[in-house]
Amino acid sequence: MKKHESPETSRLSRRGFMRxxxxxxxxxxxxxxxxDVLASGPAWQQTSEKKIRIGVVGGGFGxxxxxxxxxxxxxxxxxxxxxxxxxxxxSKYACEKAYESLEELILDPAIDAVAVFTEAPNHAxxxxxxxxxxxxxxxxxxxxxTLEEAARMKEVKERTGLKYMMAETSxxxxxxxxxxxxxxxxLFGELVYCEAEYYHxxxxxxxxxxxxxxxxxTWRWGLPPMSYPTHSTSFLVSVTHxxxxxxxCIGTKKPDDPGFQDxxxxxxxxxxxxxxxxDEGHPFRCNVCWDIHAHGERAQWLGTxxxxxxxxxxxxxxxxxxxxxxxNTLPDYWHMLPEKMRYDSGHGSSHPFLTNEFVMALVExxxxxxxxxEALALTVPGIVxxxxxxxxxxxxxxxxxDLA
Amino acid sequence: xxxxATALTWIASAALAGADTPADAWQTAGxxxxxxxxxxxxxxxxxxxxxxxxxxxxxxxxxxxxxRCFVEPAxxxxxxxxxxxxxxxxxxxxxxxxxxxxxxxxxxLHDASGTLLWEDKYAPWTYYTPYVLEGVxxxxxxxxxxxxxxxxxxxxxxxxxxxPGCAPDTMRACGLYAHGIARFYRWEPAVSPLSPIVAxxxxxxxxxxxxxxxxxxxxxxxxxxxTPEKKILRQGADVFRSSVVNANLxxxxxxxxxxxxxxxxxxxxxLILRTDPQIQTGFSIWLGGNHGAGSLxxxxxxxxxxxxxxxxxxxxxxxxxxxxxVKDGKVSGKLMKADGTLVVESPQLDLLEKEKGLTxxxxxxxxxxxxxxxxxxxxxxxxxxxxxxxxPAASMLxxxxxxxxxxxxxxxxxxxxxxxxxLAAAVxxxxxxxxxxxxxxxxxxxDAQAVSLLFQVSPDMKEGFEIRLEKGLLLRTLSGxxxxxxxxxxxxxxxxxxxxxxxxxxxxxxxxxxxAGNVLLKTDDYYVSDTNNTRIGGxxxxxxxxxxxxxxxxxxxxx
Numbered sequence: 001m002k003k004h005e006s007p008e009t010s011r012l013s014r015r016g017f018m019r020x021x022x023x024x025x026x027x028x029x030x031x032x033x034x035x036d037v038l039a040s041g042p043a044w045q046q047t048s049e050k051k052i053r054i055g056v057v058g059g060g061f062g063x064x065x066x067x068x069x070x071x072x073x074x075x076x077x078x079x080x081x082x083x084x085x086x087x088x089x090x091s092k093y094a095c096e097k098a099y100e101s102l103e104e105l106i107l108d109p110a111i112d113a114v115a116v117f118t119e120a121p122n123h124a125x126x127x128x129x130x131x132x133x134x135x136x137x138x139x140x141x142x143x144x145x146t147l148e149e150a151a152r153m154k155e156v157k158e159r160t161g162l163k164y165m166m167a168e169t170s171x172x173x174x175x176x177x178x179x180x181x182x183x184x185x186x187l188f189g190e191l192v193y194c195e196a197e198y199y200h201x202x203x204x205x206x207x208x209x210x211x212x213x214x215x216x217x218t219w220r221w222g223l224p225p226m227s228y229p230t231h232s233t234s235f236l237v238s239v240t241h242x243x244x245x246x247x248x249c250i251g252t253k254k255p256d257d258p259g260f261q262d263x264x265x266x267x268x269x270x271x272x273x274x275x276x277x278x279d280e281g282h283p284f285r286c287n288v289c290w291d292i293h294a295h296g297e298r299a300q301w302l303g304t305x306x307x308x309x310x311x312x313x314x315x316x317x318x319x320x321x322x323x324x325x326x327x328n329t330l331p332d333y334w335h336m337l338p339e340k341m342r343y344d345s346g347h348g349s350s351h352p353f354l355t356n357e358f359v360m361a362l363v364e365x366x367x368x369x370x371x372x373x374e375a376l377a378l379t380v381p382g383i384v385x386x387x388x389x390x391x392x393x394x395x396x397x398x399x400x401x402d403l404a
Numbered sequence: 405x406x407x408x409a410t411a412l413t414w415i416a417s418a419a420l421a422g423a424d425t426p427a428d429a430w431q432t433a434g435x436x437x438x439x440x441x442x443x444x445x446x447x448x449x450x451x452x453x454x455x456x457x458x459x460x461x462x463x464x465x466x467x468x469x470x471x472r473c474f475v476e477p478a479x480x481x482x483x484x485x486x487x488x489x490x491x492x493x494x495x496x497x498x499x500x501x502x503x504x505x506x507x508x509x510x511x512x513l514h515d516a517s518g519t520l521l522w523e524d525k526y527a528p529w530t531y532y533t534p535y536v537l538e539g540v541x542x543x544x545x546x547x548x549x550x551x552x553x554x555x556x557x558x559x560x561x562x563x564x565x566x567x568p569g570c571a572p573d574t575m576r577a578c579g580l581y582a583h584g585i586a587r588f589y590r591w592e593p594a595v596s597p598l599s600p601i602v603a604x605x606x607x608x609x610x611x612x613x614x615x616x617x618x619x620x621x622x623x624x625x626x627x628x629x630x631t632p633e634k635k636i637l638r639q640g641a642d643v644f645r646s647s648v649v650n651a652n653l654x655x656x657x658x659x660x661x662x663x664x665x666x667x668x669x670x671x672x673x674x675l676i677l678r679t680d681p682q683i684q685t686g687f688s689i690w691l692g693g694n695h696g697a698g699s700l701x702x703x704x705x706x707x708x709x710x711x712x713x714x715x716x717x718x719x720x721x722x723x724x725x726x727x728x729x730v731k732d733g734k735v736s737g738k739l740m741k742a743d744g745t746l747v748v749e750s751p752q753l754d755l756l757e758k759e760k761g762l763t764x765x766x767x768x769x770x771x772x773x774x775x776x777x778x779x780x781x782x783x784x785x786x787x788x789x790x791x792x793x794x795x796p797a798a799s800m801l802x803x804x805x806x807x808x809x810x811x812x813x814x815x816x817x818x819x820x821x822x823x824x825x826x827l828a829a830a831v832x833x834x835x836x837x838x839x840x841x842x843x844x845x846x847x848x849x850x851d852a853q854a855v856s857l858l859f860q861v862s863p864d865m866k867e868g869f870e871i872r873l874e875k876g877l878l879l880r881t882l883s884g885x886x887x888x889x890x891x892x893x894x895x896x897x898x899x900x901x902x903x904x905x906x907x908x909x910x911x912x913x914x915x916x917x918x919x920a921g922n923v924l925l926k927t928d929d930y931y932v933s934d935t936n937n938t939r940i941g942g943x944x945x946x947x948x949x950x951x952x953x954x955x956x957x958x959x960x961x962x963x
Contacts, residue, residue, distance in 0.1 A: 028430045028432060028438045028439065028440055028448075028459065042445050042447065042474065042534065042589045042590065043474070043534060043553045043554070047444050059928070060928060060929070061931075063928075063930075064930075064931035084928075085928070088928060091889070178532060181478070181532050182479070185451065185453075185478050185585045186451070186453070186585075187453075187478065187479065187480055187585070200909075202962075209908075209962075295909060295937050295938070296934065296937055313937060313938055320479065322479060322480055323480075324480075325506075325507050327479060327531070328644070329530060329642070331530050331531060331532040331533045332530075332533070335533075335534060335553040335554075343885070344932075344933040344935075345931055345932070345933075346910050346911075346931035346932060346933065346934060347910070347931075347934060348934060349933075351931070
């Protein structure tokens with residue numbers, strides 16, 4: 001077991017698979033349970049009548065999930081500071097009970113878990129508030145914005161024993177699920193290099209709709225790209241569960257945009273390109289860019305025996321290159337979901353998968369796939385990369401927040 | 405073909421069977437590395453690449469055997485499937501597997517000696533996708549079937565196959581087989597099969613696998629008759645290029661013809677003349693060029709293009725007649741509407757000296773996508789029945805517009821929909837974009853039940869979004885999913901509204917303003933598929949049971 005794997009969240013790495021112990025004389029080996037393998041394989045079927053009562057906070061991104069369609073979930077209450085957004089949540093999830101704030105909602109004893117889709121700089125505070133009130137939590141990305149917040153989240157999670165999941169969409173993009181399977185099956189050979197990128201022109205710009213609301217700056221005004229790294233880092237970490245241990249990051253500026261001259265983050269960079277090193281000695285190139293003529297989230301995985309390339313906004317097709325042939329067809333994974341949830345609602349069809357995984361983790365009383373340790377392993381490297389960019393690309397070490 | 409009720413019953417019990425099977429109930433053979441992953445359901449994983457491995461258990465009873473299992477092959481697997489009605493040492497028995505046609509698919513039934521008993525060579529399957537494989541054994545005969553993961557959609561099925569050595573009362577070993585890496589779950593014996601033998605199983609409709617021995621498939625693809633009558637042949641796979649050639653149709657000179665319909669997303673497809681069994685020679689008369697709005701093309705195989713007609717001559721999901729003629733040292737092609745009206749024809753081009761006097765066969769081909777073909781022969785003429793199939797409605801607004809229903813007219817710079825009853829739509833193919841603001845000023849008249857702005861809409865109106873003023877305001881996808889609804893939004897007949905559909909990559913929103921520019925409604929963003937990031941669409945209008953005026957339509961960049 002790798003040092004960052006808890007007994008509950010033991011990942012079925014290729015090596016872990018082969019180290020399992022033989023049972024009996026049948027030649028069959030009994031392996032430890034793996035949420036990766038089970039969640040990526042068998043067709044979904046209802047195995048429990050248990051209902052998770054969830055409170056949904058944040059009527060922006062928060063309306064794009066499927067809580068009301070999951071057979072094991074009931075939306076107990078919703079909340080947003082803005083009345084129109086509260087109504088939007090009530091309408092989407094057909095929920096009568098609404099609170100004016102998260103702070104009120106988490107006092108409701110009927111609520112088992114809270115879906116926190118508030119603004120990014122408040123994620124850590126809100127997650128901790130929920131856990132301190134005995135609620136399991138799923139939050140939007142990133143999990144946190146500072147190393148101090150990361151440490152505090154870890155302390156609270158381990159003290160309360162509650163479950164946390166980060167709703168990282170790249171984890172359930174179908175290319176990522178496929179890459180995870182290929183890695184488990186050893187078909188990449190050694191996965192020596194991965195490139196990942198998240199391109200979203202306009203984020204952080206002063207004139208962007210998302211940067212201003214009702215005449216006030218939002219949290220996206222001048223947002224440092226590497227403070228939002230998880231769509232990219234997930235393409236490697238969610239596949240191999242390696243940890244990113246060092247980083248050097250270079251930023252580029254947008255000096256003519258007020259968003260990057262005066263912002264809450266003292267951030268001048270609109271694009272950031274980072275080179276990471278993993279704990280297994282693999283390089284990983286990761287871009288997050290707000291001002292580039294490309295769009296979307298994609299990766300390519302290069303192994304010694306196989307390579308896989310995601311489609312891109314430049315028209316690049318999906319290609320899985322195996323030793324003896326290339327495949328251009330990506331499997332679909334709808335069978336992993338309850339029937340009502342089998343439709344695309346954004347981010348590479350990942351939203352219903354995130355919904356299902358969090359609900360089922362609570363129903364089955366297990367850690368979700370993107371648990372707190374995975375979430376911090378996806379988030380913290382970006383925080384350090386951002387610091388590196390402020391130091392002209394100095395290579396910095398990335399602290400671990402895994403179990404000791 | 406669906407057998408949902410049966411499948412649901414089975415799946416409910418199968419999970420328990422799989423989860424409860426102890427590891428030591430299995431006996432293995434071969435060089436595999438089998439592992440059981442506990443859970444609900446348990447997963448059996450054969451993780452050794454390139455080796456053949458079996459794991460079997462003996463099931464109780466003496467009656468006929470039905471054995472089934474989900475099988476999920478890795479992309480490098482040679483074959484994976486199930487054993488049934490076998491002896492524990494696997495000296496006798498039957499093995500149903502996915503495989504046998506590398507890179508393309510295939511389903512095969514072998515006996516324990518390796519003799520191939522039955523095959524559906526072109527049955528498609530996808531790696532990391534679970535399929536239900538089922539074997540049925542009675543005394544002296546066996547049959548097999550493969551289902552999609554829903555346990556209801558039949559992918560392949562054999563008839564009963566004579567198996568003189570099959571003795572289910574004593575051959576009770578059933579299990580799993582993999583040559584390469586594969587996963588298995590929900591294995592179980594059952595009382596009855598998931599499906600009876602059916603006349604229209606995919607295996608019987610699939611070209612070549614059925615008794616259509618005159619056809620040869622070149623490359624990947626799913627060539628299948630659409631009905632047991634075998635009238636319409638469909639290539640149903642999203643593959644780059646796929647062709648078939650018919651050994652019984654052909655000749656040296658003459659006119660060859662087929663009816664063709666290309667499905668949405670296809671890059672092209674058409675007719676191949678005077679070709680050889682491997683399609684290394686001959687000519688293709690095909691619909692190519694712009695996808696969904698392209699040209700008639702004439703190619704020499706393998707050299708390439710001889711002639712290309714104007715674009716915008718063919719469209720998706722529309723029936724056409726393609727015709728190719730080789731006569732007097734010339735080759736030419738012709739595209740007609742379904743009723744035989746000429747759309748465009750090529751000039752008559754000279755054959756090369758070496759081509760004169762050659763003979764060959766008729767073929768069909770698709771390019772990047774799916775298509776349907778029928779009435780293909782060297783003798784077919786336009787049938788009266790087929791001629792009744794209509795192409796797209798002629799546009800009343802000019803070539804930029806695709807119109808369906810209603811009475812549409814120009815009024816200065818505006819267009820009017822004048823019909824008081826029914827559903828009417830008009831989509832502009834020239835004003836297009838991906839992300840951006842799709843806007844128009846819309847004036848519903850007093851009589852209108854509903855008036856809509858369609859944005860990022862495809863010409864066939866299968867993709868895109870609708871802002872619908874009816875009882876309130878509705879934003880929905882053209883596939884019918886409601887993104888936003890405001891039943892108390894009040895609009896008034898005879899009043900003009902600036903209606904804007906805003907596409908921000910994978911998020912869309914709505915803004916409605918009055919004539920003075922006051923914003924009456926602005927929604928939040930709603931997440932949609934991120935295929936929307938780059939999808940090109942146009943702007944259009946729709947009315948229901950009433951009249952309306954539309955003006956100042958535009959697609960402009962995001963503010």
